[in-house]
Amino acid sequence: MTHSWYLGRGIVIVIVIVILLRCLVEPTGVEAQALRFQPQGARAAGQGNAFAAQADDASAIHYNPAGLAQVEGIQTVFGSAAVGGSVEYQSRTGVDSRGDFNGSVNWPPPSHFYLSADLSSVRLPILSSVTVGIGLTSPFGSNVSYPVDGPFNTAVTSAALPLIDIKPTVAYRVTKNLSVGVGVDIYTFASFLGEGHVEQKLVSSGALGIPAGSSMELNGTGTGAGVKASLLYTPVRNGDGRPIVSLGFVYRSQAVVPLKGSLVVNGAKIADASTDLVLPQIFTGAVAVWPVRTSNREWKVELDIEYVGWSSNKNLDVYLSNGATFPQPQDWKDVPVIALGTEYRWLNPAWLPHWEIAVRSGYTYTDDPVPDRTFNPATISLPAHTLSLGTGFLCKGTGRLLGIIPCSGQSPLWPKGIGLDLAYQEWFYESRTVVDNLNPTVNGTYHASVHLGTFSFLTLF
Numbered sequence: 001m002t003h004s005w006y007l008g009r010g011i012v013i014v015i016v017i018v019i020l021l022r023c024l025v026e027p028t029g030v031e032a033q034a035l036r037f038q039p040q041g042a043r044a045a046g047q048g049n050a051f052a053a054q055a056d057d058a059s060a061i062h063y064n065p066a067g068l069a070q071v072e073g074i075q076t077v078f079g080s081a082a083v084g085g086s087v088e089y090q091s092r093t094g095v096d097s098r099g100d101f102n103g104s105v106n107w108p109p110p111s112h113f114y115l116s117a118d119l120s121s122v123r124l125p126i127l128s129s130v131t132v133g134i135g136l137t138s139p140f141g142s143n144v145s146y147p148v149d150g151p152f153n154t155a156v157t158s159a160a161l162p163l164i165d166i167k168p169t170v171a172y173r174v175t176k177n178l179s180v181g182v183g184v185d186i187y188t189f190a191s192f193l194g195e196g197h198v199e200q201k202l203v204s205s206g207a208l209g210i211p212a213g214s215s216m217e218l219n220g221t222g223t224g225a226g227v228k229a230s231l232l233y234t235p236v237r238n239g240d241g242r243p244i245v246s247l248g249f250v251y252r253s254q255a256v257v258p259l260k261g262s263l264v265v266n267g268a269k270i271a272d273a274s275t276d277l278v279l280p281q282i283f284t285g286a287v288a289v290w291p292v293r294t295s296n297r298e299w300k301v302e303l304d305i306e307y308v309g310w311s312s313n314k315n316l317d318v319y320l321s322n323g324a325t326f327p328q329p330q331d332w333k334d335v336p337v338i339a340l341g342t343e344y345r346w347l348n349p350a351w352l353p354h355w356e357i358a359v360r361s362g363y364t365y366t367d368d369p370v371p372d373r374t375f376n377p378a379t380i381s382l383p384a385h386t387l388s389l390g391t392g393f394l395c396k397g398t399g400r401l402l403g404i405i406p407c408s409g410q411s412p413l414w415p416k417g418i419g420l421d422l423a424y425q426e427w428f429y430e431s432r433t434v435v436d437n438l439n440p441t442v443n444g445t446y447h448a449s450v451h452l453g454t455f456s457f458l459t460l461f
Helices: 003-022 065-070
Strands: 074-090 096-105 111-118 130-137 143-145 158-160 164-173 178-188 198-203 215-221 224-237 243-252 255-265 268-279 282-293 297-308 318-320 335-347 355-366 384-396 417-429 432-434 444-460
Touching (some): 065 178, 355 417
Antiparallel strands (some): 074 096, 111 130, 158 198, 178 224, 224 255, 243 282, 255 268, 297 335
């Protein structure tokens, strides 16, 4: 390889990093499971988020870091999601209310960014089996609003959690069939994303000496971190060396984000405020099987099972500098998430040479971790059944995108392949009737509907 080739690759990496840092992810607008937003890439989203045992593109940084060991060269994946939906509420006395996720379609949209690079070309034996990557996502967040004069305005009128996750990651190929990965999740806020802090607005009920009917705002910002470790084991391969059976295991640790901000009443700061946002540990086990895997066709089926440790979220009490405490008990419970997905791919078909075409579908069940007693519409959480559909297009070789743009070039600044993945999800929430809540105005029946369309743009270098 020439020095100019390495220089070209380095320029590509610098350009992509600059783009990522300028285009950090935006706050998510809905809660598939309490604060958790599961779709973090269109390829996985099209399969119902069942991707931890496949994990063969740069989005493995999120789904299974060990999968990065399969990703050759330099790869980028970035995209966004258009999210819409609403929350309907009816009290026992027939009072209705409606909320949404910052509008009929959330803006700005939740987004994802991944960059990976294998280090085999560095020609150092110690790095020949190493792949590094970085990602930026928003896996936990909320952005909801309700009428200021609504029936439960003493609980919430609006809430936003524009939390971002910066994900430096390293994968190592131990053997041909076993890879391991480790990474850090750095949770923080950015001043140019929404208000740049967590925020909850409500109307005073008269507690803490604040006059009833006053507008209240609690806000805060901070940074916390967690770690993740994973492995990918492929016990069965075909004659070409491609996986037929793969097993994925991922552990994400609990993370605590200390928040410091203020209590604002009727637009004036009353006191400093602080609390701890506790994000759960998550265990994931996954198996993927390819009943068909030839040189021209592939069919994969995958099952992922997660155990989400929401029981660590015991309270979100806010401590004020004047000595008072704004109590917000949580007492959430641990819950499972089950995802089943499939992908069928045509590789370089005669009817579209130099392309790979994929169709995908999936189903996800997410349980509800929030008890009636501490339920708050600020983090609406209902059991959900998600149906997913997706498709993907990858252009290589002499193929041309839109019949004009070459999909591969000799220059190191031009990719070797260009891909586009699209997915649509419909989240069917079960209705929920809340009783015996600590705030009686919250009692009632909730219905929610959410639909999501997402895309990811992929480049191979």
